[in-house]
Amino acid sequence: MPVAEQGHVSAAQEDGGRSSLDMGSLLLSAYELGDWINQSAEVADYLYWKSVVEANEEVKELQAQFAKAKELFEECQRFGRFHPNYHEAKDKVKLIEKQLAAVECVSKFKAAEQAVDDMLYEVSRLIAESVSDMIKVPGNERNLGGCGSGGSCGCGSGGCG
Structure with a gap:
């Protein structure tokens, strides 16, 4: 994974010590990370099972x-x-x-959705910890409620497809 060049400080500092070049490099790396996540096996599996659920x-x-x-x-x-x-x-x-x-495809979809969620949590945690141990990362507690407890599924409330 590319990391923004360390030690690169331009002569013209802006915004409390950050140059626009550093922010541009950071954003470019963030978009690249997003692309890698979108190309991951976890996201591919999630999208596959989502399409199966939607067609069932x-x-x-x-x-x-x-x-x-x-x-x-x-x-x-x-x-x-x-x-x-x-x-x-x-x-x-x-x-x-x-x-x-x-329904098998729903359970597979939920498992794939959880795998993507876990991956995103780990990425967020690693980024936060690389900045400081004091940075708070939102919890990644598993949704135990299913439908009716809030989620991203088509029924409007719980990851059931």
């Missing part, structure tokens, strides 16, 4: 069912657990989540 008719049907079940649950949730259909609606959402997770 069973997943599309389950996503439609999930969207309806989630809408019903959200309506019940407005009134809290005392709504007569609250538990039934919640159980329906969980059942469809399990059905989605059981």
Whole structure:
């Protein structure tokens, strides 16, 4: 991986000691790193499984069912657990989540998505630590909730395709 030239300091310093040439070199290296990440096996695997999930008719049907079940649950949730259909609606959402997770391409997609996330976290951590041990890097805690807990999937909330 190319590293910005160390010790290169131009005569004209700007912005608190950084020259525009140093910033340009840094940005160029960042774009190159991004290109390498995009060409990685992890990203290729992620994109492959994403396309498989998007083309899978069973997943599309389950996503439609999930969207309806989630809408019903959200309506019940407005009134809290005392709504007569609250538990039934919640159980329906969980059942469809399990059905989605059981589809092979969805589980492979989730694993590929996690691998990319882990790689990006490691890159961020290494960059931060190369600057200083005091730099904070956002945590990389695994999403244990699946659908309904926030994520990037097509159903709008949990990495299920």
